[in-house]
Structures are given as C-alpha cells and as structure tokens.
Amino acid sequence: MIRGKITTNKSQYGYQRQKEREPRSCIRYKCGLINTIADVLRQRPGWTEVKDDGEWDFYWCDVGWLRENFDHIYMEEHVRICHFRNHYELTRKNFMVKNLKRFRKQLERESGRLEAAKCDFFPKTFELPSEYHLFVEEFRRNPGITWIMKPDGSRTDEQRDEIPVENYVAQRYIENPYLIGGRKFDLRVYVLVTSYIPLRAWLYRDGFARFSNTRFTLSSIDDQYIHLTNVAIQKTAPDYDPEKGCKWMIQQLRQYLIAKHGPVAVETLFQNMDNIFIKSLQSVQKIIINDKHCFELYGYDILLDEDLKPWLLEVNASPSLTASSQEDYDLKCRLLEDTLHVVDMEGRLSGKEKWVGGFDLMWNDGPVSRDDGQLDTVSNGNFMANTHIGCINDRKKNLRQLMKTASKKSSTAQ
Known part of the structure; x- marks a missing residue:
C-alpha cells in the first residue's frame, strides 16, 4: 500500500478516498531533523523510522523540503505532514503584519x-524597501522613537527567488518592557x-x-x-x-x-x-x-x-x-x-x-x-x-x- 512518497505521475493534490481513519498499530515515519523530535519519534511505541524513498505515514520535515516537494507529493487519507503549504503567510514577519493590518481593516468595516x-497587539511596522517613504514620514513625525530592523524572513523561505534584494521590516521598539530583576x-x-x-x-x-x-x-x-x-x-x-x-x-x-x-x-x-x-x-x-x-x-x-x-x-x-x-x-x-x-x-x-x-x-x-x-x-x-x-x-x-x-x-x- 502506498502511504506517502514522491511521485511524478500524480496530479497536484490528488488524494485517494478511503474509509474513516481506523486505529493503526504500526506507523511509519520520516524525520528531516536531528534534535528532540527525532528522539521523541524514535521512542514512540509502534512507530518505525523509514529512510530515503521508503513509504511513510507521517513526516516531520523542514520547510525547505516542503517548498521543493509538496506540490508533487501523493498522500493517502491517513497521511500527516507537519506544515501547511503556505505557512509563511503567518511566519514571515512582513506577511504577518500585512495580513494583520488587512484583517484589522476588515473588522473595522464589518464590526x-x-x-x-x-488587533492592536503588534508594534507599528513598515516593510522595507517597499514602504520606505511611509517609514521616513513616520520617523520624521516622531523623531524620538527607537526602531529595530529585522530581516523579514529566512532567505530559504518561500518566495526566495522572487525577492531581488534583502527585505527588512522596521518595527517600533517597545521601550518600556516589563522587567524582572531589571x-x-x-x-x-x-x-x-x-x-x-x-x-x-x-x-x-x-x-x-x-x-x-x-x-x-x-x-x-x-x-x-x-x-x-x-x-x-x-x-x-x-x-x-x-x-x-x-x-x-x-x-x-x-x-x-x-x-x-x-x-x-x-x-x-x-x-x-x-x-x-x-x-x-x-x-x-x-x-x-x-x-x-x-x-x-x-x-x-x-x-x-x-x-x-x-x-x-x-x-x-x-x-x-x-x-x-x-x-x-x-x-x-x-x-x-x-x-x-x-x-x-x-x-x-x-x-x-x-x-x-x-x-x-x-x-x-x-x-x-x-x-x-x-x-x-x-x-x-x-x-x-x-x-x-x-x-x-x-x-x-x-x-x-x-x-x-x-x-x-x-x-x-x-
């Protein structure tokens, strides 16, 4: 039985329908990381690790593997993988802020x-270089504010090829953090x-x-x-x-x-x-x-x-x-x-x-x-x-x- 593997002759997101999930006594897993998750999977009763192109039911992969392979993978009903395809919409700093700003405007219109x-729980943030002029305007309006510059996300993340220059976010620094022991x-x-x-x-x-x-x-x-x-x-x-x-x-x-x-x-x-x-x-x-x-x-x-x-x-x-x-x-x-x-x-x-x-x-x-x-x-x-x-x-x-x-x-x- 094919559980999970790379294929070249299956259509994108082609899934085989099965009956409701039944209890399984043996789970085949793959793990693309060498840290605590590898230890936990290795010690889980009834779970067996598979290597290379072996069939698997569960895969704890890194985001690089996901980006390169997910669109070409065929998975049966019970198979599970540890990332959503476009997880970066929440986990890239610039995308997260963009989506939160859009959602806040939507809530204001509707409710x-x-x-x-x-939704006012994230510091004021600008994406650079695309929002450079907005950032300069804000900077001049409030000259005493401290800003922190951060890369918008890992260069190995999704869309790395579409970004011709290194992108950053400029985020207002929280100058009054809660302190314990100073x-x-x-x-x-x-x-x-x-x-x-x-x-x-x-x-x-x-x-x-x-x-x-x-x-x-x-x-x-x-x-x-x-x-x-x-x-x-x-x-x-x-x-x-x-x-x-x-x-x-x-x-x-x-x-x-x-x-x-x-x-x-x-x-x-x-x-x-x-x-x-x-x-x-x-x-x-x-x-x-x-x-x-x-x-x-x-x-x-x-x-x-x-x-x-x-x-x-x-x-x-x-x-x-x-x-x-x-x-x-x-x-x-x-x-x-x-x-x-x-x-x-x-x-x-x-x-x-x-x-x-x-x-x-x-x-x-x-x-x-x-x-x-x-x-x-x-x-x-x-x-x-x-x-x-x-x-x-x-x-x-x-x-x-x-x-x-x-x-x-x-x-x-x-």
Whole structure:
C-alpha cells in the first residue's frame, strides 16, 4: 500500500478516498531533523523510522523540503505532514503584519472600531524597501522613537527567488518592557493548528520566558545582551552562567505575576494573549491552503510591557526544538509527545476531547466552552478562548484517562 512518497505521475493534490481513519498499530515515519523530535519519534511505541524513498505515514520535515516537494507529493487519507503549504503567510514577519493590518481593516468595516482595536497587539511596522517613504514620514513625525530592523524572513523561505534584494521590516521598539530583576524577557508559547477550515487550534499549557543576561537600559541600544533574549545570543555573554541559564518556566512566571499584581490582572493578561493567538490565526484563515493532511506547531514570541500589555513580536513555523538544558529538553519532549497525541495517527481519540496531555482546545470554529458548558468571559463581556496557559499541567493523569477510554473503544470495536 502506498502511504506517502514522491511521485511524478500524480496530479497536484490528488488524494485517494478511503474509509474513516481506523486505529493503526504500526506507523511509519520520516524525520528531516536531528534534535528532540527525532528522539521523541524514535521512542514512540509502534512507530518505525523509514529512510530515503521508503513509504511513510507521517513526516516531520523542514520547510525547505516542503517548498521543493509538496506540490508533487501523493498522500493517502491517513497521511500527516507537519506544515501547511503556505505557512509563511503567518511566519514571515512582513506577511504577518500585512495580513494583520488587512484583517484589522476588515473588522473595522464589518464590526466597528472597538472590534478592530482587538488587533492592536503588534508594534507599528513598515516593510522595507517597499514602504520606505511611509517609514521616513513616520520617523520624521516622531523623531524620538527607537526602531529595530529585522530581516523579514529566512532567505530559504518561500518566495526566495522572487525577492531581488534583502527585505527588512522596521518595527517600533517597545521601550518600556516589563522587567524582572531589571532584565528584559519575552515569552515563547506554543500553538498547534490541526485545521484552518474550520479553524481548530490548541494552546500548550507549558512554555517559557527567555531573559536577557544584562540589566535593561536604553542608553546602550546596540548591546545585544540587553535587548535580544534569544538563548543562542545570551549564552555567548561573558558572564553567562550555564547552570543558572536564562529561562523561567511559564508556570513560574504566572506565579510571580499573581504574587505581584493579583489574580485578576494576570487572568486578564493571559486572556489578552489568547486573543492574540486567535486573531492572528483568523487573519490568515482564508489565505492558508487548508489541507487535511497538514498540521502546524507554531512558536509565538510575546513581549509584555510595564502595563502588562502583551505584544506579538513574531510567529515561528519551525520553533527551536534543540534543548538548552535538561529542563528545556523535558519540556520539549512533553510538547512533542502531546503534539503527536493530538494529531492522533493511531486513531485512538474520539475527536470530542478538549484537553489532550498539555494541550487545551482553544478554538473549534468558535470559542470552546468549559466542561460546565459556560464560556469564559472578560470584564467587557467578550467571549474568550477556554485555555489554561501557565496553569498546573497534570498531563499524565489526563493521558492515562484518554488511553484507558481508547482501549475500551478498541475492545468494543473488536
């Protein structure tokens, strides 16, 4: 039986119809990366790695492979792959901002300014060189503002051949970040999308805050150890302590913020983050090529300012799966194991689950109700996603119950 392989005689997006997915005891997988995901796949019961052109059911590929091969691939009903075809609509900085601006204008036309204001969570951004004159006009109008220049995306990303020069985005720098111990930090949060039409998105309870190694100041604007929180940069600092590291688990951050600001302010903060995830996904919902064979694990980078307002910095299609410590490795193993549970190649879930391992169903063609049937709301009465980011993650108990239910379902079917 052909499961997944490169072909040259199949039409684009030609799929063979099959019956409903049945439980599978043996999954053939390919992995194009050598990091934590390779370890997780290798240790998963009933999964077997295939090499070269062997038949596969599941492929964790890099975006380069996707760009070169997806249009020529033939996949049966059950096959799964870890990226959507044009994921870059959300993960290239210039495309993300373009889509968010368009979506905000759409909301203003259809629902008014109050609804459009819910998209005011990304710093003012201009694409260069195409918006150079607009940027210069803004720069002259507000001469005291600090801007940060970023490449709009990897040169190996989609559309590399259409870009004749290196493109950048000029983004207003958040000059009043929330500080802990005088140090700047940002948040890495994981969102799993299993469908865009209808939109079905899961939010992971675990995540982490990445701290700078040096106390924050605007007087040394060119010091990367002050302003950039990437671990790859911070670990090269002269006084970096590898045992101490530069990360907090997101549960630790939530407890710190509750102790300092109270539960109401912190709950509002995390609900505002939920809004960022949902609105950003909705901004590309009609643009992403929805394919039932695809899923995407996004890494969101969020910055808090001193008023506890969250700002979206960027979304990553290939968030780093390389661990910087044992704690980091354990977190990413749990994340990837639970991603595989949600994708459910084995066909064990009912499809009605709202909680799988560390993932909470955040959106299912609309806000997800709690187990008591109620919808979470904030003070202005707007419905919010039912998520628990930074809350206690009793994933083992949840997974034991799910597997127990799946086992009963399998026995009944037999």
